[in-house]
Amino acid sequence: MAILFDSTNRLFTLQTDHNMYQMKADRYGVLLHTWFGMKGSAFDYSYRIAYADRGFSGNPYDAGDDRTYSLDALPQEFPAYGSGDYRSSALKVRYPDGTSACDLRYLKHEIRAGKYSLPGLPALYDEAQNSDTLIITLEDIRRMFYVHLYYGVMEDLDIITRAVCVENHSNEDIYLENIQSVCVDYLYGDFDLHTFYGRHVKERNCQRTPVRHGIQSVGSTRGTSSHQYNPFLILSNHDTTEDNGSCYGFSFLYSGDFIGSAELDQYDQTRFLLGIHPDNFCYCVKPQERFYSPEAAMAYSDHGLGKLSRIFHRAYRNHLCRGKWTTTRRPVLLNDWEGVYFDFDGDKLIQMAKDASELGIELFVMDDGWFGKRDLDVSGLGDWVVNEKKLGCTLKEISDQIHALGLQFGIWFEPEGINEDSDLYREHPEWAMQIPGKLPTRSRQQLLLDFSREDVRDYIFTHICQVLDSARIEYLKWDLNRSLSDLYSAVLPRERQGEVMHRYVLGLYDMLEKLINRYPDMLIEGCSGGGGRFDAGMLYYTPQIWCSDDTDAIERLSIQYGTSFGYPVSTMGSHVSHCPNEQTRRIAPLNTRATVAMSGTFGYELDVNKMSEEEKEIVKTQIQEFKEYYDLIQYGDYYRLTNPDAVEAYHGWEFAAPDGSEALLCIVALQIHPNGPGRWMRLKGLKKDSIYTVDGKEYAGDVLMNGGLLLPTATEEYESFRIHIVENH
Structure with a gap:
């Protein structure tokens, strides 16, 4: 069995093919963490814990005269604020009397066959039911407050997932001020922390630093997982390489604010936490209500970083991405954006599609500029009505002509954004996220719609569906081109404004789920100015994500290299663009641009009408070669042989x-x-x-x-x- 329970010692042992995770409810009901690493005997690893009289580290009252028992030094599975543990906590609540001390003790557990799911949130799945679920319930007895710890043991994938559900059985409101989905306490501290930092058009650069005394963290308060930091982190031994050494990977299946931290404490123990960033989070759990944290996935490798990556690649390709496009070959596409930007009409698009079809391209994508008053990015966003005057025809006529050429047809949307110069804003300014009495922060001359509101989402969904139903459309690019700020929802009371950011993400997921259910055969590609929302949460809804707005092939070497540590090649949107490159003015051979783009979903983003005949012949060969290698590239094992930022030649x-x-x-x-x-x-x-x-x-x-x-x-x-x-x- 994947989950073993020793009732005598109240010991839980979770086993995958190669790894093991263990915890124990001790004599006081405190859930201790005892092991995470290589699979071995299901022995009680709590023997490794050293008990000592620690100065200035208090003792629980029920420990009596035993000064060697202190939560300030013990490895815990889910440490709560105010328990006498002064390290970073996985949970902080505010009770009706204004206090925050929470005393969690083991109550019960349940073992289920199959992998759990989470309401309204992405989660790894196992249709073959080869996984198991463990739910451990902790309680704060005096408060009628319960914490359910969820563990999904995906045995043959070497993946263990974590999530938390809190439940209020009292008669008063309880406020969550911090909830982390993962806490792992290591009894030693000789680690490196790997994080992936960046900026717009330079995402997911690798950073490896020794874990030092204190707290090291990365995160986002931008409302998205962000270009700046990615919710995938690694702890490794100092000598771990691509092929050798121990390392632990942690991936957060969430597309909003997050924080991941490593804390080396006074006794050289390491505490790792990953969950929702608390800065913009305060959630009211009403009596008899539940709150679910997002899922996190964990894996261990004793054969280096490469094996760790391939564990996540396999799991995310087959047990996170869903639907038709999980296994169906995705079409080679041409996106018109870098070819024409806003400067196009229907005739121009049809000519591009005609040339594309002759090259072997299979999908033509019409990007920004086809709707409302939209000849620049300063107006029209939110008005999802086809600009037939600009196109010179209806959307159906465009689609029909493109399909007559043997191509599929795709279209770009930015459903979350709104320009002040739009009919929608003039009609419903209160739908935009902005604080009453304060001038809003603009970004790219736009605001954001309040996606925490169901009425706003319903309106946008209805208008998007009217467009999608008006023509034959097989592909949708979902974009977001700014970070969230001015957090405020006109429909929430003041004491619940701390819920806006999380409710926004839940609203995003709700709308994407509705789209998937209504258009199950449609290929949806995620995007946020490129890689600003490249995370495992989005992959549950969009099986590929535009990796970066930087289409320079040489820059993409580093971007795709960093992305590969946590995400498979099959999820990385990557295109061949024209030269000199729009972002860097660099000139790279057409063959090289294809080599890099083939290490992704593969497509083109240029004006094929401007290509020479020689270039067109090269493109034909590239497309044919990609199709021949498709299964090997998309489903094969990926190996990083060198670091593009460390090699010279x-x-x-x-x-x-x-x-x-x-x-x-x-x-x-x-x-x-x-x-x-x-x-x-x-x-x-x-x-x-x-x-x-x-x-x-x-x-x-x-x-x-x-x-x-x-x-x-x-x-x-x-x-x-x-x-x-x-x-x-």
Whole structure:
């Protein structure tokens, strides 16, 4: 069984194929954390806890004269504020009398077959019912307040998920001021913390720092997971590499404010927490009501960062992304944005689509500018009415003509945004998120609609559906181009304004779920100025997310490298754009732009009418090659062979079939030196005893993995190579 319970010792042991997680309700009912790491005997690991008389670390009253028992030093599963533990807490509540001390003790537990789900929130799923659920209930007896800790044990995926449900059985309102979905207490503190920071057009840069005494944290208070920090974090040993060493991955399935922190305490113990950021959060739980925290997924690897990433890749591809597009090959698309921006009409779009169809492109996407009064980004947002004057025809006529060319048709929306210069704002200014009596903060000349309100969501949903129902549309790009601020909802009382940010995210999920149910075959791509909402929560609703607004292939090497630590290639929206690049003015070969974009969902974002005949022939070949390698790229095991920010000459990555039968090696030359040395790249994921053919030559698998493959010599800057390795039969 995946979940073992020793009733004598009140010991819970959760086991996956290779990992183990353990906790124990001790003699006082305190739930102690005892182990997370490599799978071993289901022994009581609480023997590792050192009890001592700690100065200035208090003792619970029921411990009597035992001064060695202090929550300030013990490893706990879900520490609450005010319990005598002065480290960061996983829970803080405010009771009706204004106090916040919470004394949680073990009450009961339940073991269920199958993986739990969460109402209104994304969660990993297991349709084959190979997973199990453990629910441990803690109670604050004097307050009639209950905490249900949810654990999903996905045995064959090596994933354990966490979520929390709080329940108010009193007769008065209780306010949640902080709730974290994960707390893991380690009895030692010799860790590195890996985080992924950035900014707009430069997302998910890798940062690795030793965990020092005090609290290190990253997070977002922007209302989205943000470009600046990502809700995926890693703890590792100092000597952990791609292929060796221990590491722990933590992923938050949530698209709003978050905080992840590592605290090294006075006794060299490490506490890791991950959950909703408390700065913009205060939630009222009324009598007999429940509140569910978002889910977090955890994994452990004893074979380095690469294995850890592949655990998450497999889980998210097959047990987070949903619907038709989980397994169906996604079309190669052309998005018109960087090709024409707002400067287009129907004839221009049809001509672009015509040329695209001749190249083998399968989906044409009409981006921003097709609705309302929208020739720049300063007006029209919120008016989801087709501008037939600009197009010169109806949307159905555009769609019909594009489908007649053999293409599918897609369209861009930004449902959450609103311009002050729009009919919707003039009619309903109170629907925009802004504080009464205060001039709002603008961003990109726009405000945001209050998606915490059901009436606002219903209005936008109705108008979007009217557009989608008016024509044949197979793809929707859901964008958001600013952070949230001026938090206020006109329909909530003042004492509940702290709920706005979380209710906004729940409203977003509610609307996306309705779209999925109404249009189950539609491919929805998430976007927030590129990678501003690239998180596991969004992947539950949108199986791919635009990775970054930076389409420069060389910049994308670092962006996609950082993204790969927590997310699979199949989720990364990546396109070939024109040169010089719009963001950097860099010139990279067309073949290299395709090599990088193929390590994602693959498409083009340029004006194909302006391409030369030679370039068009190259594109035809690229598209055909991507289709041939599709399964290997999208479903194969991904290996980071080098770090693009640390190497001088060549950057490489690899896709290997799970059975080791073939691989695709991708190389980009970052620097060119005359009369340079030879370069080799060691491959991974092959069968050591098999023979493989590479460019007509035969090699043993162990030779390619140990000795490496001699790389072609680059003759121009940023030249790239795609090398197919095939097992002989």
